[in-house]
Amino acid sequence: MEKPNLTYINQLARGDKAIEKELISVIKTEFPEEQKDYYHSLAVKDFKKIEENVHRLKHKISILGLEKSYKKANEFEHNLRENSLKGQQDFEKILIAITNYIETI
Amino acid sequence: MNCIIIDDEKMARTILKTLCNEVKSLQLIEEFSSAIQAMKFLNNTKVDLIFLDIHMPDFNGLDFIRSLKNPPKIILTTSDPKFAIKAFEYDFIVDYLLKPITSSRFEKAIAKAEKMTVSKNVTSLPSEKTTTKDIENDFYVNIDRRLIKIDLPSIYLVEAKGDYIKIKTEEKEYTVHSTLKKIEEKLPASLFLKVHRSYIINIKKIIDIEDNSVLIKRDVIPVSRSKRPELMKRLDLL
Numbered sequence: 001m002e003k004p005n006l007t008y009i010n011q012l013a014r015g016d017k018a019i020e021k022e023l024i025s026v027i028k029t030e031f032p033e034e035q036k037d038y039y040h041s042l043a044v045k046d047f048k049k050i051e052e053n054v055h056r057l058k059h060k061i062s063i064l065g066l067e068k069s070y071k072k073a074n075e076f077e078h079n080l081r082e083n084s085l086k087g088q089q090d091f092e093k094i095l096i097a098i099t100n101y102i103e104t105i
Numbered sequence: 106m107n108c109i110i111i112d113d114e115k116m117a118r119t120i121l122k123t124l125c126n127e128v129k130s131l132q133l134i135e136e137f138s139s140a141i142q143a144m145k146f147l148n149n150t151k152v153d154l155i156f157l158d159i160h161m162p163d164f165n166g167l168d169f170i171r172s173l174k175n176p177p178k179i180i181l182t183t184s185d186p187k188f189a190i191k192a193f194e195y196d197f198i199v200d201y202l203l204k205p206i207t208s209s210r211f212e213k214a215i216a217k218a219e220k221m222t223v224s225k226n227v228t229s230l231p232s233e234k235t236t237t238k239d240i241e242n243d244f245y246v247n248i249d250r251r252l253i254k255i256d257l258p259s260i261y262l263v264e265a266k267g268d269y270i271k272i273k274t275e276e277k278e279y280t281v282h283s284t285l286k287k288i289e290e291k292l293p294a295s296l297f298l299k300v301h302r303s304y305i306i307n308i309k310k311i312i313d314i315e316d317n318s319v320l321i322k323r324d325v326i327p328v329s330r331s332k333r334p335e336l337m338k339r340l341d342l343l
Contacts, residue, residue: 008205012123019123026119052162056114059184062205063116 001093004064004101028102031060035095042088051080054091061094064101069094106218110136111143111169112158112182117204121156121182124211131215140169141252152177154199154218159183164251170195172245172252178218182206244291246272246281255279258296261310261321263288265303273324300328300336308339 006024013019034056041049054077062070073094076087108131110121118136125133134152137143141164143155157179159166166181181188181201188201199221200214245252259274265285272279272288281288289299299305300319304326312320317333319326328336 012120012208014127014208023116023119023123026116030115052160055160055184059114059117059204062184063120 001097002066002068004066004098006105007065008063024105027060027063028105031057031098031102034060035099038095047080047083051077054080057095060098064098066094066097069097106130106153106178107132107134108154108156109134109143109146109152110156111140111161111166112136112156113138113161114158117158117182120206124206124208127208128212128215130219140164140166141247144169144172144252147173154178154180156180156182156202159188160185168252170198178221180214180218246279246283248279248281253279257293258307258309260292260297261307262324262326263292263297263305273322298332298336298339300326300332302329308336311340314340 009020009023013023034053038050038053038057041053054073058070058073058077061073072087072090076091079086108125110118110133112118112121115138118138122133122136125131134150135146137146140161155177157166157169159181160183170176170179176195176197179198181198182204183201184204186203199218202210202214242258243254243256245254255272255274259276260272261275262273263285264271264273266280268282269280270283270285270288272281285299285303285305289305292305296307296309297305298308306319306321306326310321317328317330319328
């Protein structure tokens with residue numbers, strides 16, 4: 001499985017450490033909240049909300065340079081529109097990988 | 106150009122803020138996590154450019170665009186390329202940026218916005234006359250954080266219900282947190298009349314009048330003694 005990275009954040013910050021720090025801080029705060037929202041929507045089987053949660057998480061996946069995972073998340077989001085949970089396991093593996101990664105940055 | 110950002114995701118707003126700070130000609134004056142907050146701000150402040158996320162819960166970017174009476178330039182931001190087509194539906198939409206937004210793509214969009222002339226406001230909107238007519242013919246109510254458009258002539262009755270009002274139209278009923286006094290100010294006096302402290306009626310929808318009540322659709326509405334002369338005056342009597 002591909003590994004998350006900070007390439008995009010570094011490019012955006014153009015060497016400005018304060019910007020890098022701010023962007024990382026936002027991702028470290030917002031990602032766990034979004035992940036929590038996702039699992040809550042999943043528990044109550046609110047497909048519309050799950051789709052919204054996945055959509056938001058997708059952006060974090062792309063920011064962390066996970067191109068293949070982004071495609072999987074996109075497919076999962078489309079399946080949710082059809083009230084299908086196909087792709088859930090793959091999506092949740094991505095969430096675990098990101099959770100582990102952001103603890104290291 | 107002064108600009109605002111509308112995006113429900115903090116990360117997206119932070120990225121856009123970073124990108125805006127890189128461009129000297131751009132002055133970011135505010136950022137919003139919801140389109141409804143931004144609409145309130147725009148009632149009092151003129152902006153040149155809006156960075157607008159399309160995919161937001163409750164009141165999304167497209168709802169927001171449709172609600173603008175005098176839209177500034179807009180750059181759409183989206184994770185979903187299928188929404189790109191929306192960029193070509195309105196003249197005031199300068200460009201769309203696919204997330205995650207890169208510096209080079211952002212700069213291109215800003216260059217396009219700077220080249221766009223002010224005349225876009227004229228071409229993108231219906232004529233002045235039509236706009237005025239639209240304002241008279243509809244208004245928006247806030248229900249469960251959604252702004253819903255209601256066609257004024259379709260309203261036949263507004264009823265006070267404690268802290269709420271019930272708006273009845275040909276098709277639907279809406280319960281809105283407001284007062285009869287507030288909605289009375291928005292309704293055209295040529296069409297509507299407050300006939301009782303709890304009721305405003307559309308006089309064109311009256312089916313019959315009997316002593317101190319009127320029949321509108323299936324609702325029998327009381328008419329205050331003090332309001333009866335005005336009501337009678339407004340009706341086309343043979």
